[in-house]
Amino acid sequence: MDKHDQEIWRAIEGYKSGFQPNTEAAWQKMRTRMAADEAAAPVRSLHRFWLRAAAAIVLGIGAFWAWEASTASEMAYATGPGESLSVELPDGTQAWLNQNSSLAFKSEEGARRALFSGEAFFQVAKDKERPFLIVSKGTETRVLGTAFNLRAYPEEPTVEVEVAEGKVRLSEPENGKAVELTPFEKGTYNANEGVLGKKQAPNLNGLAWRTGKLSFRQTPLSTVLTDLERFYGVDILLTDAALSHCTLTSTFEGEALEEVFLVLSTIFEFKLDSSAGQYVLKGGRCNGKELTQ
Amino acid sequence: MQQGTGDQELLRQLQRGEESAIEAVFRQHYAWVCRSVLRIIPDEGIAEDIAQDVFYELYRKRRDLNIQSSLKAYLRRAAVNRALNHLRDQKIRFAEEDAAPVQESYLAGAQQLIEAEQLQSRIDQAIDGLPARCRVIFVLSRFEELSYKEIAEHLDISPKTVENQIAKALRLLREALAAYLPALLLLLKAAQ
Numbered sequence: 212m213d214k215h216d217q218e219i220w221r222a223i224e225g226y227k228s229g230f231q232p233n234t235e236a237a238w239q240k241m242r243t244r245m246a247a248d249e250a251a252a253p254v255r256s257l258h259r260f261w262l263r264a265a266a267a268i269v270l271g272i273g274a275f276w277a278w279e280a281s282t283a284s285e286m287a288y289a290t291g292p293g294e295s296l297s298v299e300l301p302d303g304t305q306a307w308l309n310q311n312s313s314l315a316f317k318s319e320e321g322a323r324r325a326l327f328s329g330e331a332f333f334q335v336a337k338d339k340e341r342p343f344l345i346v347s348k349g350t351e352t353r354v355l356g357t358a359f360n361l362r363a364y365p366e367e368p369t370v371e372v373e374v375a376e377g378k379v380r381l382s383e384p385e386n387g388k389a390v391e392l393t394p395f396e397k398g399t400y401n402a403n404e405g406v407l408g409k410k411q412a413p414n415l416n417g418l419a420w421r422t423g424k425l426s427f428r429q430t431p432l433s434t435v436l437t438d439l440e441r442f443y444g445v446d447i448l449l450t451d452a453a454l455s456h457c458t459l460t461s462t463f464e465g466e467a468l469e470e471v472f473l474v475l476s477t478i479f480e481f482k483l484d485s486s487a488g489q490y491v492l493k494g495g496r497c498n499g500k501e502l503t504q
Numbered sequence: 505m506q507q508g509t510g511d512q513e514l515l516r517q518l519q520r521g522e523e524s525a526i527e528a529v530f531r532q533h534y535a536w537v538c539r540s541v542l543r544i545i546p547d548e549g550i551a552e553d554i555a556q557d558v559f560y561e562l563y564r565k566r567r568d569l570n571i572q573s574s575l576k577a578y579l580r581r582a583a584v585n586r587a588l589n590h591l592r593d594q595k596i597r598f599a600e601e602d603a604a605p606v607q608e609s610y611l612a613g614a615q616q617l618i619e620a621e622q623l624q625s626r627i628d629q630a631i632d633g634l635p636a637r638c639r640v641i642f643v644l645s646r647f648e649e650l651s652y653k654e655i656a657e658h659l660d661i662s663p664k665t666v667e668n669q670i671a672k673a674l675r676l677l678r679e680a681l682a683a684y685l686p687a688l689l690l691l692l693k694a695a696q
Contacts, residue, residue: 216674220646222688223627223677232538232552238530244560245526 243291289313290329295421303336304343309420311364330362332421335377350400353380359392360417370400373417383407416442426462432479435459436492443468446489454479457497511575518566526563529575534559537583543643544587546632554590558582584648588658591640623688630680634673641666642673 212220288308290296296308300316302323308314312329323338327347335343337356345352347363350370357377363370372381374392381398382389388407392398397412414426416438425442427435433455436447445468449455457479463471472483472490481495514532517525537558542551558579562569571578631639641659644650645666652670656663681688 212674215678216671218685218689219674219677219681221692222681222685223631223646224692225624226627226631226643226647227539227542227546229624229628230539230542230548230551232535232548232555234531234534237534237552237556238527241530241556241559241563244556245563 239292243294246289246291246294287313287315300336302338302341302343305334305336307332307421327361327363329364330360330420332358332360332418334358348400349383349385349402351382351384353382354378360415360421362417368401368403370402371397371417372399373397373412373415375415375418381407381409424462424464427459429458429460431455432457432459435475439468439471443471448489448491450491450493451481451495454481454492454495454497515569515571515575518562519569521567526559526566529562530559533576533579537579540580540583540648541587543631543647544584544640545590550590551587554586555583558586580648584644584650584658588640623684623691626681626684627688630677633680634676638669638673638676641669645670 288296288298288306290308290310290312292310294310298306298308298314300306300323301318304323306314309330312331313327314329314331315326317324319341321341323341323343325343325345327345333343333345333354335354335356335358339355343354343356345361347361348365348370350363352359352361352372354377357379358375359377359379360373360375361371362373370381372379372392374394374396376394379392379398380389381392381400383400383405386405390398390407390409392409395411395413395415396409397417398407398409400407413428414430416425416427419425419438419442425438427438432449436449436455439445440447459475459478461474463474466474475481475492476483479492479495479497482493484491484493510528510532514525514529518529534555538548538551538555541554541558542548545551545554561582562579631643634642637659641655644655644658645652650658652663652666655661655666659666678685
């Protein structure tokens with residue numbers, strides 16, 4: 212190679228160096244493929260799934276020594292960002308997985324066992340002989356045959372169970388705490404505070420991610436805003452705390468968030484500001500009645 | 505090719521099946537793997553798809569990985585193989601097509617002050633403008649560090665043909681880039 216060729220050889224060093232692919236977007240796509248892979252090949256990747264689920268869920272170890280031992284039927288499913296998945300387990304139970312969730316299932320004599328992380332709505336097939344036990348983030352949810360929503364994302368401090376049908380027992384085995392939940396009740400375990408409690412959930416808005424419907428009946432505005440934040444994946448700030456006790460009765464189904472805010476602004480007369488990814492509700496009054504301090 | 509200090513450790517984590525390792529590998533290496541593929545297949549969409557497949561295969565096979573060389577060398581090889589397979593599957597025949605007209609009109613720009621970015625696109629245009637077979641052979645030699653023998657085996661041609669095609673590429677590039685060569689060399693020097 213002569214001198215001129217060497218010059219050319221060197222000079223073109225930067226061929227295609229201007230191309231900057233979107234690594235973030237590509238990684239999200241990759242994650243989805245990896246999750247789909249897990250869902251499509253459940254048995255093969257199952258052991259790794261147990262390990263991962265165990266790590267992610269931070270479970271009460273004691274309850275799970277028995278887990279590895281027996282095998283009858285094993286399944287594992289997972290969803291990535293923005294995905295949802297409807298699955299039917301071998302016992303006839305239906306599960307609808309919300310995004311970023313994973314579910315492993317094993318059918319044994321005497322019990323149906325699942326490890327879970329994320330959010331899902333379960334319609335558990337009736338089987339009085341074999342309770343359905345779901346372990347997630349240090350809690351155990353025990354049912355015979357019911358329909359309920361379970362939310363246990365690793366990045367959130369709480370595990371929440373909202374019951375639509377039947378009876379559900381939510382427990383925290385390590386400290387022996389438990390609550391019994393019946394329809395329209397919501398049980399919450401806060402891992403940070405170690406507190407297990409329940410309250411009324413008359414509108415079952417925890418199921419809204421699946422039904423697409425948010426209903427409010429004489430619901431305090433603070434609860435309304437929390438439900439909206441979760442459903443639309445946004446951050447909402449109410450500047451006047453006194454308004455949080457105002458109540459709302461309304462149903463939203465398929466509305467864009469902007470339309471919901473329009474309704475709220477009409478009723479409560481506040482001004483809406485959105486900046487830095489946060490919606491700020493300023494001023495306002497309760498259902499047209501002037502607030503007195 | 506220099507082995508990043510973190511790569512050895514990443515590789516070990518990957519082989520142990522630690523999922524965070526695949527994310528780290530992906531974020532660190534995805535962009536340059538894309539560019540490697542893009543040099544062989546000048547289509548950004550296809551290049552990204554192929555790059556993604558490279559990492560997806562790495563992820564799927566992570567338990568059976570036996571990487572003797574560096575992670576970077578492994579990724580590069582996988583990217584080149586996939587890109588060449590793609591060309592083969594597309595039945596892109598490397599006919600001895602006429603050389604695309606070399607951009608002579610750029611000669612006029614020699615007097616102008618040329619921005620680095622423009623120079624960059626001149627390089628891309630000049631190499632993209634080479635005849636397809638000539639371009640792939642040249643790129644494999646220049647950028648993917650394959651030997652004549654390896655290129656010959658990949659493309660099922662003789663090493664002599666490889667040598668001829670590279671000489672031809674250099675000649676065509678010299679013509680296409682004549683006006684910019686002094687600026688390009690100056691830029692390289694400045695970057696060093």
